[in-house]
Amino acid sequence: MVRLVSSQELAQHNTQEDCWVIIHGKVYDLTKFLPEHPGGIKVITRWAGQDATPSFESIHPPDIVDHYLGPEVFIGEIDKSTLSVTKVESEEEKQRRAAHAKKPALDEMLNIFDFEGVAKQVLKPDAWAYYSSGADDEITLRENHNAFHRLWLRPRVMVNVTNIDMSTTFLGTKTSIPVYISATALGRLGHPEGEVVLTRASHSEGIIQMIPTLASCSFNEMINNRGRGQAQWFQLYVNKDRKVTEKLVRNAEEKGVKALFITVDAPQLGGSLFDRLFIIRGKAIRSQTSFG
Ligand SMILES: Cc1cc2nc3c(=O)[nH]c(=O)nc-3n(C[C@H](O)[C@H](O)[C@H](O)COP(=O)(O)O)c2cc1C
Incomplete structure (x- = not known):
């Protein structure tokens, strides 16, 4: 039987040395996981003893805790009758x-x-x-911006423009315009549905979506929202544990992903x-x- 945790009990585990949080109604003890969290310790400890769901769900896919952390971190479910609801x-x-x-x-x-x-x-x-x-x-961000200002398009005049076809192919896949959606993490920060809105939009516009490793939707959500004949690529951070990477690549291949893009310029996150x-x-x- 699942243990019910009251909000009063939860509130006592509110330090870095003893850190419980609620995520989607479940109470987890994340104390041991803190040093391994890629986003740092503080972002979790600031929710110690509280409901971390709003902060968590704008960044992570819903299944990530159960997927990556062992069952021992699960304490129980929050007793909702003990929560105050005024916001x-x-x-x-x-x-x-x-x-x-x-x-x-x-x-x-x-x-x-x-x-x-x-x-x-x-x-x-x-x-x-x-x-x-x-x-x-x-500096690079500014230079990227400036670089586009140095490029000019030369208009061709006196040309019949009744039917324009801007389609081309990328790595053998047709695209309606020479643009694709690049991998950008944390899609739920911008939209509650996260990256699946980009999956649907790229299908309706006939362009290619690159699925990011650090998406806030799960990989399967983006695969399952794919339209008929739609091509997707996968961006990959290579994990120190090569078995993790191998599993991701095999899974992407099985799910019909058409190309792999390995990010090599982020050995350390930029300040x-x-x-x-x-x-x-x-x-x-x-x-x-x-x-x-
Ligand atoms: C907000 C943001 C998040 C990004 N997230 C990722 C990512 O998760 N993985 C990755 O390989 N590249 C990521 N990138 C890099 C982009 O995929 C892209 O390569 C880069 O922004 C260059 O394209 P641009 O000049 O059109 O911005 C991100 C870029 C931005 C602006």
């Missing part, structure tokens, strides 16, 4: 809800900067920080990528972003 909406949340309600229609958005302007108002600060920032001093995300959660001051 007051903060001024910041109210403003975001209002900005959401008056978001421009998609066909009123003309370029990437229009999307950035809206995203800054409707996303939570941590999500905006994560999506908008680059590593460390953001800011996760730092900013978690600093914001701790309410410290946000460093500047280039275009924000």
Whole structure:
């Protein structure tokens, strides 16, 4: 029988040395796992003795704890009758809800900067920080931006443009335009459904989606939402434990993924990528972003 844990008992395990949290109604003891958490210790300990679900689900797929941690971390289920249910909406949340309600229609958005302007108002600060920032001093981010300004398209005039076909192939797969969706982690920070919205959109637009290893949806969710004949690629971080990597690759192959992209430029996370995300959660001051 599953043990019921009261909120009073949970609240006593609220330190780094004794850290219990609720995730989706289940109580876990994450004390031993803390040093191994890729995002650092603090992001978990700040929820010690509390419900970590809202923070957890914007980053991780739902099955990740049961998948990667042993059954010994599971303590029991939270006794819901002992939880207080009042949640007051903060001024910041109210403003975001209002900005959401008056978001421009998609066909009123003309370029990437229009999307950035809206995203800054409707996303939570941590999500905006994560999506908008680059590593460390953001010199490469600025240079990427400048590089596009040095490229010019030469218009060809006096050409019949009644029927335009911009389709091409990438690695043998047809794509309606020469663009694909690159791997970007933590999709639920931007949309409650996470990366599956990109799976559906890439199918309806006839482009290719690269599935990220660190997605906030599970790999299977993105596979199961695939449309008929839709091609997907898989981005891979190579794990120190090569068996883990082998399992991921074999599984991707079995599920019909068409290409593998190994990320080789992230032996160490760039300062800011996760730092900013978690600093914001701790309410410290946000460093500047280039275009924000
Ligand atoms: C918010 C964000 C998250 C990203 N997450 C990943 C990731 O999980 N794995 C990966 O290999 N690359 C990741 N990237 C890199 C992108 O896939 C892409 O290679 C990079 O942003 C360069 O393309 P761009 O110049 O169009 O931004 C991420 C980039 C951004 C901006």
